[in-house]
Amino acid sequence: MMTSTSLTESKPLKFAYSRLSSLLRTLEVTNLDEFYALTDVADFVTLLSTYSEGIARFAIIMEPNGSSIPGASDPVIQLACLDSSLAIAPLFKRFGSVVITSGTLSPIHLYPKLLQFEPRVSESFHMSTFRPCILPLVITKGSDQKEVSTRFNDRGDMGVMRNYGAILVDIC
Structure with missing residues (x-):
């Protein structure tokens, strides 16, 4: 080409x-x-x-x-x-064992094919939010009206961290 x-x-x-x-x-x-x-x-x-x-x-x-x-x-x-397999191939070459975990890797059988590896163990655990020990809470803005996000780029933002801390204090 x-x-x-x-x-x-x-x-x-x-x-x-x-x-x-x-x-x-x-x-x-x-x-x-x-x-x-x-x-x-x-x-x-x-x-x-x-x-x-x-x-x-x-x-x-x-x-x-x-x-x-x-x-x-x-x-x-x-x-x-x-091609995501290009990014992960150096990890597979360097380490004897690699554990891939995520709450969003589904369908689970698709990832070995995409990343070009043979899994030794592949497990999927059924999770449900309809349990009494889990209380889902959707929050979009903090008390200062600043957007609250879990994006990677926002992890270091002091305003986001302050809002999460205030939310935890209010809930507890």
């Missing part, structure tokens, strides 16, 4: 990042910040060429106006991984 659309062989590009790193070390470049954009491009083409054979594993997303400021031009190119 890469060869037919760009008329570039993918094999030489597989080593772009390592060759650039080697060149910068050989030349004893001390200010690597000046080469940040170039190393990003080399890393980008190395990833694309390494996984260019067979099915599409990456998508290139181009935003011509990625800026949040109206009228400002700030184009953005993103490389999105479409």
